[in-house]
Structure formats: C-alpha cells, structure tokens
Amino acid sequence: MKFNILRDRLLAGLNDVMKAVSSKTTIPILTGIKIDVTNEGMTLTGSDADITIQTFIPVEENGEQIMDITQTGSIVLQARMYNEIIRKLPTNEVEIEITNGYATIIRSGKSEFHLIGLDATEYPQLPEIAADRQFTIPTDLLKSVIRETVFAVATSESRPVLTGVNWKVEGDALICVATDSHRLARRKVNLENLPNDITSVVIPGKSLNELNKILEDTNNPVQIVLTNQHVLFKTDDVLFFSRLLEGNYPDTSRLIPEEFKTMITINGKSLLQAIDRASLLAREDRNNVVRFETLENQTVEISSNSPEIGKVEEQIQVESLEGENLKISFSAKYMMEALKAIDGQDVVIEFTGAMRPFILRSVADDAILQLILPVRTY
Structure with a gap:
C-alpha cells in the first residue's frame, strides 16, 4: 500500500x-x-x-x-x-x-x-445494517434532542438500561426519554417515515454525547438506521455506529402527573439565575438543596441555608400563580439542568404537592417536558 x-x-x-x-x-x-x-x-x-x-x-x-x-x-x-x-x-x-x-x-x-x-x-467487522429501517432528521434538531435529554441519564451502572436514552416510535412521533429515577427529561419530535417495526430502543448516553461532538461540523440532515442491536447515524462522510443497551426500559408515562394543585408561570432565565445564586451556599452542603416557596402578590422565594456558612433568600415576581400555597425543596443541580434544557424561555411549573414529582414545560411548546422529584427537608 x-x-x-x-x-x-x-x-x-x-x-x-x-x-x-x-x-x-x-x-x-x-x-x-x-x-x-x-x-x-x-x-x-x-x-x-x-x-x-x-x-x-x-x-x-x-x-x-x-x-x-x-x-x-x-x-x-x-x-x-x-x-x-x-x-x-x-x-x-x-x-x-x-x-x-x-x-x-x-x-x-x-x-x-x-x-x-x-x-x-x-479488525472486527462492522455490523450488517439493512437500509430499509431508515429515517432522516435535521442536524440541529437531533442536537437539540440530545441536549434536552442526555443529561438526565443515570451515571451509576446499577441499572444499566437507565444509562441510555429510550427512543420510542408512536405513529409519526419519536419520543426520547431519559431518567435516573430522580428526574426525567422527555422530548417529542414529529418526523416522517419513522420505522414501525422497531418501536423502542435504548441508546447509550455516552454514544449520544460522542455523536454530538461529530455533529458540530455538519449542517446536512442525519440519516438514522435502527436494528434490534445497533443504531447507525450517517452524516456527510461519517458513519457512527452504536451498540444498543439490552433490557426493558421502564414505562415512564405513569410517572408524569395528570392533575396539579399549584401552577406557576415564570421567566426561565431569571429563575435559573436565582437558583444559581442560591446554590452558591447549597453547594457547600452535601445535598445541594434549594427551597422554593410561594408568597403573596404573585411572588416566589428561593432560599438556601447552610448551618456553617449562612443563608440566602431571593424573591422573584412570577407571571402567574394559581392554586394552593406551596413549600418544596429540590436539587439545585437538577433544576438548573432542566431549565437549561428548556433554554431560557418562559416556563410553566406544575406541582402536585410538596413530596410529589413536579414538571416543567415551556410556555411556547410542550414538546419538551422535564420532571423532578423533590427532596424531603420540611
């Protein structure tokens, strides 16, 4: 040669x-x-x-x-x-x-x-992949789907299937879900020509993170081919194969509450910044927990308390506040990552009580849903 x-x-x-x-x-x-x-x-x-x-x-x-x-x-x-x-x-x-x-x-x-x-x-041979289970997705949309879900995969190998993102096909919708059992991120995308013979696969989070780095260099649509064991992403002159995770992904749809006692509409960016400030003290504490409380006059209070260092309180005006008063505590890290996935838009936060999971959605678009389990402190 x-x-x-x-x-x-x-x-x-x-x-x-x-x-x-x-x-x-x-x-x-x-x-x-x-x-x-x-x-x-x-x-x-x-x-x-x-x-x-x-x-x-x-x-x-x-x-x-x-x-x-x-x-x-x-x-x-x-x-x-x-x-x-x-x-x-x-x-x-x-x-x-x-x-x-x-x-x-x-x-x-x-x-x-x-x-x-x-x-x-x-050198090991590449898996044989038939081209008849192929669909196409715009690159920027695929990058968004990965960014809005992959951060919520489990990092512990105790349940390997949770270290991946579940891609499910329901009619014309691709539904991507990640959960580490303390929080959940879901993104729905409507696409044409989705395969109907493979309805659910789990793609390792590590694979999606590496794929995202390769997608930075291209704007052409990505072709995706699914089999029972592998997924192939085709871009320009690059082929990216990943093994799929084995095992049944849990049915997460029943975790998402249907009824809510308190609904708040708030500017996502100002909430993210307030939690970031509150977490300065919370970070020193092992759990990184921030408290969230509804007050009078369309106001909520974000606070954090560390016995050795001190405390922080900040009040934010909300755009609307409906339902019962609420005091709830949650991981600052989880809340900030969820708000970043919604990307600075106005968000609706729907609560069902101080110890029940709550969900975040964009006001403009319900394609992205984030769910977080609270932390018991009160």
Whole structure:
C-alpha cells in the first residue's frame, strides 16, 4: 500500500474516529485505527466495541486533489501514536507506505517515521445494517434532542438500561426519554417515515454525547438506521455506529402527573439565575438543596441555608400563580439542568404537592417536558 495525502484532511478524519478509540479496551487491536485505501479514497475506522466511527476521505473533493494513490491496501496502526505523528509532521504533504508485512513508513518533509502495523483482517467487522429501517432528521434538531435529554441519564451502572436514552416510535412521533429515577427529561419530535417495526430502543448516553461532538461540523440532515442491536447515524462522510443497551426500559408515562394543585408561570432565565445564586451556599452542603416557596402578590422565594456558612433568600415576581400555597425543596443541580434544557424561555411549573414529582414545560411548546422529584427537608 502506498499513497500521498494532505495532512490537514487526514487529521480531520482522525479527529472523528479517535472519539471511538479507548485505551481501556480488552481487545488489543481496538487500540488501533483501521485504514482501508481503495482507488476511490481512504476509509478510517475507530472502535471501542460499543461505538464504531468510520469516516471516508475521497481522492478528490470540490475539484481539489486530496490523495494520490499508488497502491491500495489495508493496515491497522496504533491510534494514539499515529494521531500524534500526523499532528506533528512538518509539512502538509504526507506519504504513507507499507513495505514487508506490516512495516509502515510515514514521510513528510525531512521527517520519516517507521511504525509496526497489524493485520487489518483481524479488525472486527462492522455490523450488517439493512437500509430499509431508515429515517432522516435535521442536524440541529437531533442536537437539540440530545441536549434536552442526555443529561438526565443515570451515571451509576446499577441499572444499566437507565444509562441510555429510550427512543420510542408512536405513529409519526419519536419520543426520547431519559431518567435516573430522580428526574426525567422527555422530548417529542414529529418526523416522517419513522420505522414501525422497531418501536423502542435504548441508546447509550455516552454514544449520544460522542455523536454530538461529530455533529458540530455538519449542517446536512442525519440519516438514522435502527436494528434490534445497533443504531447507525450517517452524516456527510461519517458513519457512527452504536451498540444498543439490552433490557426493558421502564414505562415512564405513569410517572408524569395528570392533575396539579399549584401552577406557576415564570421567566426561565431569571429563575435559573436565582437558583444559581442560591446554590452558591447549597453547594457547600452535601445535598445541594434549594427551597422554593410561594408568597403573596404573585411572588416566589428561593432560599438556601447552610448551618456553617449562612443563608440566602431571593424573591422573584412570577407571571402567574394559581392554586394552593406551596413549600418544596429540590436539587439545585437538577433544576438548573432542566431549565437549561428548556433554554431560557418562559416556563410553566406544575406541582402536585410538596413530596410529589413536579414538571416543567415551556410556555411556547410542550414538546419538551422535564420532571423532578423533590427532596424531603420540611
């Protein structure tokens, strides 16, 4: 195998696939990146067995020659070392040649590196994915869906299925739900051509976070293909495969209350800032708990009390306050993350009592719903 390539274009491809490579893998060859060169261009593949990212670099793009291929072939090179070498080469012209067996020479300017590669046939095959279960979603919408849900997944592995986001298809709606059993984030999206033979999958939160980093570089729609074990996201020249989590996701719809005793409409940004200030003292306390109380004259009070440090109280005017008076305590972190997901719009907060879950919705749009369990302090 022998070819020349522009260093900056190779680095851009490596940046994508390196996101899937883990030094902690139990399969030694997965610490490497697989390089396949054909007459059409180069395919780079990185994987940690859960996530696989593949990117394609064509010989020519927009009339610019990116690669010059003398001989095709395949090799696996140690990912971290290969990436570091390419990053630090002196010129933008890179020549890569594989000689006897898997001996690899990387030349640029007056630099010459010799690496020992591995047999590409030992690298795990990608899962076979049929294209008939495919639907398309705009990139900015997919990024919003991930941002508004993935923060609420469980971080503990005690219930592995809760470390993922449940994607459910109901008619023309894709419903994405994440919960760690103390809070819940739900986003509904109406899309065309949703698959009706696969109605529910659980995508690892870690996979969605890595996907989001790759989506920063594209504005083209993302094609999504679902199977029973994997999901594939296709963007531009990048394929992003993720293993799905096994197990039944709990039925979260029954957690969402139907009736409310107190309803408050409030500016989301001013509430977020007040809770952020109150949490300065709450952070010092182990639980990071903030209290919320309704007062007279369309006002609520946010407060926090730390016996060793002091206390903070702040009153905020609300746009409307209906129903019973209320005193409730909750995690400042959970409330701030929920408000950030609703993104500074006016929010409706609906309470069913001091020790019952409460929900947050945007005034403008009920596609986003956040639910939080209160903390017992009174």
